[in-house]
Amino acid sequence: MPLRIDVITIFPDYFAPLQLSLMGKAQQSGLVTIAIHDLREFTSDRHRSVDDTPYGGGAGMVMTPEPWGQAIDAVVTDQSTLIVPTPAGKLFSQPVAAELAHSTHLIFACGRYEGIDQRVVEYYRPRIDVRELSIGDYVLAGGDVATLAMIEASVRLVPGVLGNPESLVEESHQLPGVEYPSYTKPPTWRGLDVPEVLLSGHHDQIARWRAEQSTIRTTHNRPDLLPGS
Numbered sequence: 761m762p763l764r765i766d767v768i769t770i771f772p773d774y775f776a777p778l779q780l781s782l783m784g785k786a787q788q789s790g791l792v793t794i795a796i797h798d799l800r801e802f803t804s805d806r807h808r809s810v811d812d813t814p815y816g817g818g819a820g821m822v823m824t825p826e827p828w829g830q831a832i833d834a835v836v837t838d839q840s841t842l843i844v845p846t847p848a849g850k851l852f853s854q855p856v857a858a859e860l861a862h863s864t865h866l867i868f869a870c871g872r873y874e875g876i877d878q879r880v881v882e883y884y885r886p887r888i889d890v891r892e893l894s895i896g897d898y899v900l901a902g903g904d905v906a907t908l909a910m911i912e913a914s915v916r917l918v919p920g921v922l923g924n925p926e927s928l929v930e931e932s933h934q935l936p937g938v939e940y941p942s943y944t945k946p947p948t949w950r951g952l953d954v955p956e957v958l959l960s961g962h963h964d965q966i967a968r969w970r971a972e973q974s975t976i977r978t979t980h981n982r983p984d985l986l987p988g989s
């Protein structure tokens with residue numbers, strides 16, 4: 761059963777990259793189908809408007825609920841998961857990507873302006889799985905870039921999408937923490953040598969060195985990922 765993804769956005773062109781590279785191949789392979797929908801196709805006024813002023817005042821505009829209701833109703837089934845990218849959401853992570861990779865149908869609602877009228881989430885929550893997700897503590901101009909990131913992270917985990925599942929095995933056995941540094945040819949580049957141990961062929965020494973490098977890097981860059989932190 762291929763994974764189906766429907767993206768609803770006012771900037772369909774933002775999703776052209778999904779036709780390239782790994783994401784493009786995944787679609788050609790039939791493992792995943794991705795459809796992009798222009799929210800304005802679901803408006804009914806002459807100006808195809810999708811936003812209005814916020815109740816309660818405040819800066820900016822809010823996306824009105826009805827076009828979203830029309831657009832989501834056009835693609836939703838009882839197997840759907842509705843994903844709303846928002847800085848206010850739960851943090852997206854590799855485990856969440858793995859969950860999404862094993863879903864049947866994902867609908868991404870890409871908000872703009874100050875976001876989408878909250879009643880859209882409230883309306884679908886009793887009917888289907890609804891997940892408000894953040895990709896990090898920074899505000900973007902909309903949910904489109906976050907959606908691209910979540911689709912890429914999830915689709916690469918769909919069985920069969922990655923040519924060599926080897927890299928997935930290594931990822932999943934990753935010690936808690938960040939990856940060790942990687943090197944390739946040439947052995948010397950602009951006077952800089954590849955660490956000797958990597959050329960030694962001593963696989964247990966290489967594994968130890970890599971684990972050590974991962975710990976050093978994690979301590980320096982991501983102490984929050986260290987065990988017991």
Ligand SMILES: NCc1ccc(-c2ccccc2)nc1
Nearest residue numbers: 846871894895896900902903
């Ligand atoms: N966590 C990243 C993220 C996700 C979505 C948005 C966003 C901004 C404006 C409108 C709708 C969503 N911003 C940041």
